[in-house]
Amino acid sequence: MRVIKIGWLIYAVTYLGFALAKSPWHIWLLYGIYGVYYATTEGVAKSLVAHLVEERYRGSAFGLYNASLGLLALPASTIGGFLWDKVNPSATFYFGSACALLAVVLITVFKIEE
Secondary structure: HHHHHHHHHHHHHHHHHHOOOOOOHHHHHHHHHHHHHHHHHHHHHHHHHHHHHHHHHHHHHHHHHHHHHHHHHHHHHHHHHHHHHHOOOOHHHHHHHHHHHHHHHHHOOOOOOO
C-alpha cells in the first residue's frame, strides 16, 4: 500500500505542478513525472485487487475494478471539463491534486492493506 500512496502523492504534486506551470518545458518535465506515477501505481493497484479478494472471486473483482474505472471516467471528465471551461484550466489540476491527496488520506484512515 505504501507504493500506491507514494504514487498518488507523485500524482498530486504533478497535478499541482500542471496547475502552476508557466512555461512549456514545465509541462514536458511534468509529463515525465506523470509517467513515474502511472508506472508506480498501475500494476500495484491490480495486485491490491488480487490480494483483497478470495481467489474464486478474482475474475469478478477485476471486472468490477475495470468497470468502475471506466464508469467513473465520465463524471471525472465532466467535472474536469466544467472546471476548465467555467473556472479556469488550473482549477482542473488543483481538483485532481486534491482528489489524489484525499485518496491517500482515505486509504490511511481506513487502513486498507494488502
